[in-house]
Amino acid sequence: MLKKTKTRELIKNLLKNSSSPLSAQDIFNLLKDQNITLSSIYRTLDTFYKNNIVSKESSHDNTIVYSISGDNHKHYLECKICHKTIDLGFCPYHKVNEQIFKKHKFLVNEHNVIIYGICDNCNTTTTK
Amino acid sequence: MLKKTKTRELIKNLLKNSSSPLSAQDIFNLLKDQNITLSSIYRTLDTFYKNNIVSKESSHDNTIVYSISGDNHKHYLECKICHKTIDLGFCPYHKVNEQIFKKHKFLVNEHNVIIYGICDNCNTTTTK
DNA sequence: CTTGTAAATGCGAATAATTCGCATTTAGGA
DNA sequence: TCCTAAATGCGAATTATTCGCATTTACAAG
Numbered sequence: 001m002l003k004k005t006k007t008r009e010l011i012k013n014l015l016k017n018s019s020s021p022l023s024a025q026d027i028f029n030l031l032k033d034q035n036i037t038l039s040s041i042y043r044t045l046d047t048f049y050k051n052n053i054v055s056k057e058s059s060h061d062n063t064i065v066y067s068i069s070g071d072n073h074k075h076y077l078e079c080k081i082c083h084k085t086i087d088l089g090f091c092p093y094h095k096v097n098e099q100i101f102k103k104h105k106f107l108v109n110e111h112n113v114i115i116y117g118i119c120d121n122c123n124t125t126t127t128k
Numbered sequence: 129m130l131k132k133t134k135t136r137e138l139i140k141n142l143l144k145n146s147s148s149p150l151s152a153q154d155i156f157n158l159l160k161d162q163n164i165t166l167s168s169i170y171r172t173l174d175t176f177y178k179n180n181i182v183s184k185e186s187s188h189d190n191t192i193v194y195s196i197s198g199d200n201h202k203h204y205l206e207c208k209i210c211h212k213t214i215d216l217g218f219c220p221y222h223k224v225n226e227q228i229f230k231k232h233k234f235l236v237n238e239h240n241v242i243i244y245g246i247c248d249n250c251n252t253t254t255t256k
Numbered sequence: 257c258t259t260g261t262a263a264a265t266g267c268g269a270a271t272a273a274t275t276c277g278c279a280t281t282t283a284g285g286a
Numbered sequence: 287t288c289c290t291a292a293a294t295g296c297g298a299a300t301t302a303t304t305c306g307c308a309t310t311t312a313c314a315a316g
Contacts, residue, residue: 037295058186077234092224105248106205112240120233165266
């Protein structure tokens with residue numbers, strides 16, 4: 001079972017309310033008046049990850065960012081060229097995950113919050 | 129335009145033939161008799177990424193791993209507990225990507241090769 | 257086939273990200 | 287209230303990634 005601590009509550013709330021995935025360093029900066037160490041943040045995120053409370057992925061600059069999992073998680077389209085993001089507003093993977101569960105009895109944890117690609121604007125600009 | 133070099137061809141072939149995503153260090157180890165630097169490998173992977181030749185994601189131990197993109201790319205289910213992988217054998221995201229393109233004119237680059245979750249075996253074992 | 261030049265690479269150092277060890281504190285069950 | 291395993295702070299160690307600069311190379315132009 002998971003102990004309820006100040007550090008964990010703070011980090012979970014940050015992630016719940018954030019409109020984008022956060023790195024350990026991001027969280028550290030946001031909590032810098034709270035006397036919480038970077039190593040604790042890393043450990044907390046790791047614990048959350050193992051308990052399926054958060055998902056993680058590589059951001060475009062190669063740091064790892066975390067998002068809250070669960071029912072009302074979000075998804076973003078991020079352009080690899082201009083890095084603008086579009087809030088998808090829904091999870092496009094529900095059906096896929098159900099199919100995977102039916103076929104393989106494999107329970108997918110929601111993740112892959114950032115969906116990378118090329119936005120309309122960059123596409124028409126670069127191919128012209 | 130992208131120059132054709134020995135380093136690039138070697139790395140591309142490795143990724144094409146690999147049955148799992150590879151880290152920069154993995155590639156370095158596999159090519160250690162070829163006199164290629166780690167920094168070149170990083171630069172090459174970065175170039176490939178920007179040109180949509182490879183996709184990248186965070187592996188379970190927080191290093192970044194790369195996979196070849198394109199028509200015959202693969203997908204794997206990886207259990208967060210035992211780390212066993214299952215080859216999905218097809219891309220479950222084609223339809224989703226098409227829908228996203230229709231709605232947002234956003235061209236998703238294939239990625240998210242590793243799909244994390246809990247496998248049947250670990251699930252029945254841990255919940256018992 | 258030569259030559260010029262921008263791009264790619266090797267090398268090694270610098271930086272940034274992540275993990276670890278250990279002493280201290282704390283949550284929560286007994 | 288007490289006990290103990292788990293969580294945290296602190297700082298050092300390790301690992302991953304990036305950078306600067308000199309040298310080499312792909313390839314387009316002549």
